Amino acid sequence: MAPIGVNRQWIYKQRPQDAVGVEHFEMREVALPTAGAGQLLVRVLVASVSPGQRAWMMTDTYRPRLQPGEVMASYGLAEVVESRSEGFTPGDIVDGDFGWQDYAVVAPGAVRRRQAGIPLEWLVGVLNLTGFAAHVGLFEVARPRPGETVVVSGAGGATGCVAVQLAKLAGCRVVAIAGGAAKGQWLVEDLGADAAVDYKSGDLDGQLQAACPEGIDVYFDNTGGEILAAVLARMNAHGRVACCGSVSQYNQDDWGEGPRGVPGVLVAKRIRMQGFVVFDHLHRRPNVESGFLELLRSGKLKAPVQTVDGLENAPQALIDLLEGRNRGKMMVSVASPRQPR
Amino acid sequence: MAPIGVNRQWIYKQRPQDAVGVEHFEMREVALPTAGAGQLLVRVLVASVSPGQRAWMMTDTYRPRLQPGEVMASYGLAEVVESRSEGFTPGDIVDGDFGWQDYAVVAPGAVRRRQAGIPLEWLVGVLNLTGFAAHVGLFEVARPRPGETVVVSGAGGATGCVAVQLAKLAGCRVVAIAGGAAKGQWLVEDLGADAAVDYKSGDLDGQLQAACPEGIDVYFDNTGGEILAAVLARMNAHGRVACCGSVSQYNQDDWGEGPRGVPGVLVAKRIRMQGFVVFDHLHRRPNVESGFLELLRSGKLKAPVQTVDGLENAPQALIDLLEGRNRGKMMVSVASPRQPR
Structure with a gap:
């Protein structure tokens, strides 16, 4: 957990020449960002760890290559803390590219509100x-x-x-x-x-x-x-x-x-x-995820998740993932929801 | 031209370790084959030379790998000399896998009768x-x-x-x-x-x-x-x-x-x-070739052909092709049609 008023961020420090190591990241503490008009302040609950992150560090993919000095990119699940947008209220669970950090300020169009009452372990992998x-x-x-x-x-x-x-x-x-x-x-x-x-x-x-x-x-x-x-x-x-x-x-x-x-x-x-x-296929996502949710609820589909506790352990989680030491979706548990859901 | 009553055959002699050379083939002269009941005796007019032949020598592809001792495989155009099948008459132009030889005995189902009056140069490449x-x-x-x-x-x-x-x-x-x-x-x-x-x-x-x-x-x-x-x-x-x-x-x-x-x-x-x-696409071939024929006749499509004279030069033609010394379809002219078409 971050101290109150502080936002911890993992900065992408340098491009790996070989395997990814902890030396390619650096933690920085900055002040809590504030939401401008129309924006959301969100608190990251779960940060995703995925092999694609290595590709983002190395080269242009479907996204421009990560530049040293940027917050390490990462999908995740977050809770809205402050909403200056009409469509969202504090406590909403959203997903998006929040990066490896405690808090992010985002535009509503860059996040997706997730249905309440679904385990984060389902939302982060199978339903993501x-x-x-x-x-x-x-x-x-x-x-x-x-x-x-x-x-x-x-x-x-x-x-x-x-x-x-x-x-x-x-x-x-x-x-x-x-x-x-x-x-x-x-x-x-x-x-x-x-x-x-x-x-x-x-x-x-x-x-x-x-x-x-x-x-x-x-x-x-x-x-x-x-x-x-x-x-x-x-x-x-x-x-x-x-x-x-x-x-x-x-x-x-x-x-x-x-x-x-x-x-x-x-x-x-x-x-x-x-x-x-x-x-390229996002238009099919709602239907597919409805189907997955039914399969999860009926037990026909399992959602294996490997949880690493604490944002401070995110780089090691990525290293472990790239070395194949995970079973199922690797996630970093950053915080627990404050709001009842 | 082959002496009367003789069938010249290029035998695939040995598998190349490196580039294809004349030493991988050997010419043999055998007696003219005879057509059995239901079969056709055909005289090869044009033998095709294509990069695929190199693959056939090396490995299993869509056809089993060529074995040393076999007649070198080759598509070509031929004229029916003797027909013991009801659907064909002497003088018919057919295409099929006749190999590098003067004469072949084939089953009617293994050949395709080509429309009369079309230049062999069109039939061997664009319309093949x-x-x-x-x-x-x-x-x-x-x-x-x-x-x-x-x-x-x-x-x-x-x-x-x-x-x-x-x-x-x-x-x-x-x-x-x-x-x-x-x-x-x-x-x-x-x-x-x-x-x-x-x-x-x-x-x-x-x-x-x-x-x-x-x-x-x-x-x-x-x-x-x-x-x-x-x-x-x-x-x-x-x-x-x-x-x-x-x-x-x-x-x-x-x-x-x-x-x-x-x-x-x-x-x-x-x-x-x-x-x-x-x-895998042969069902579309008749339509496609009708369209090609119109384009050829109207001059909108050209049929570049490089002709090498004489069956004896077939191996060198393949070597030249594999070294990129051809423009358009490489064909070996083996004989001229005897029958008026």
Whole structure:
């Protein structure tokens, strides 16, 4: 918790040359900002930690590259403390890009009010952009059919663990790629994957072959790199790859070589490989999230969350995430709501 | 010309470790085959030479890998000499996979009768699979809109030079990538490209930037490799890549590393990269070829062909093609039709 009247901010200090470390961030304490006319002052409750943050540090993506000196960018959930906008009242729960800090002043158009009475653990992952990304990649981009084999990499991550569950609900055979036997066991036993592949085992190809005896029809790619190349090699004709992210590239200064065999393997097998960004599909979000909420309430969909307490631990949470030490959505708990909801 | 009663065959002798050479083929003379019941004996008029042949030698593609000892596979045009099938009569022009040889015995279902009175130079390229591939890649896969910038690599090749012309007819700005200034000049002056890029110039990135001031919306990829990576780096959001072939990979035993930046660049720019094989689209072929025939007759579409005389020169023609020494469709003239058409 921040002292009263103080806003703690994690400043993005310098661009990593290699892996992200705590030295790339610096905490600063500044005075509480004030809301101007039409603005909102919000208190951050939960800060999101996601692999995309590494990409934002390194390069222009769907957003301009982060510049040293800026508050570290981060989606999150916040509570309205002061509203100078007619549409909002104190206590409203909103989400938006608040950054790693205790308080933010934002324009109403930059936030979204969330329905009251829903656990923050649901709102931050499954009912936020990471869960929505699982829907978009699977159903807007890859479009698996029942009975097809769907492989998800980064399956233990926020998006991956939703993609695994959605593909299973859609009647597919689901193979989850994650690091370590324990994470694989969790994906099979708790989240319903038909099989797990441990990419750290040293026998990715062999495990993939054993787990996908009928080849691979759809690949939800969160990693890129060697895993992508290995999956392409096992893919069936007319396979589809939804490129959601490439966490294998995020910890490199230069994105490096692409997956072996591209584009020859795409031609021979008529594979469609398609990158997507959730922001292009936001018109579908309300319907998708209503559906997710029903699935969560009925217990058919789980919302795995890993919580790190305290804004001061946000950089370490990102480092842990990039090293694959999370199960489900990684979130930093910054504060508790003051207002009853 | 073959001696009477003799069938010359180019045998695929051994798998290349590096570039294709004449030593990978061996000519054999065998007796004229005879047509069994229901079969056709055909005399090859034109043998096609195409980059795909290199791929067939190296690996399983949409067809099983060629085995040493087999007649070198090749599409071509042939004249029916003897028909033991009701639907065909001597003198019919047919196309099919006859291989590099003077005569072949084939099943009627494996050939297609071509309309009489059309120049062989049209039938072998624009009105065959290479021309059809230009249609499929552009209009079934990439789907450019008028005003968009379309880049075609391997633009001097059989498929590329049709893709350039079709994209231009569709109202796009067309940039042709080919090797050498002379080929580029030909593509601009004779085939209507708006600009040409010489990938051998040593300044691919700079030339591409100059030729595509508004970025690239659609890429018709015949090469893969560094050209693909350079185009992806200049591509606009929502760009589409039709992966038709990867000639840069054909002269390698191992397909090697993929294009730099994949899949990260696909995600950031929402790029769709899609391999295709013409055989999946054959239901559209009659309509497409009728349209092409009208365009050819009206002079709006040209059918560039490079003819090599004599079956004995087929291996060298393939070597020349793989080194980029062709303009348009490379064909080997094996014999002239005996029957009036």
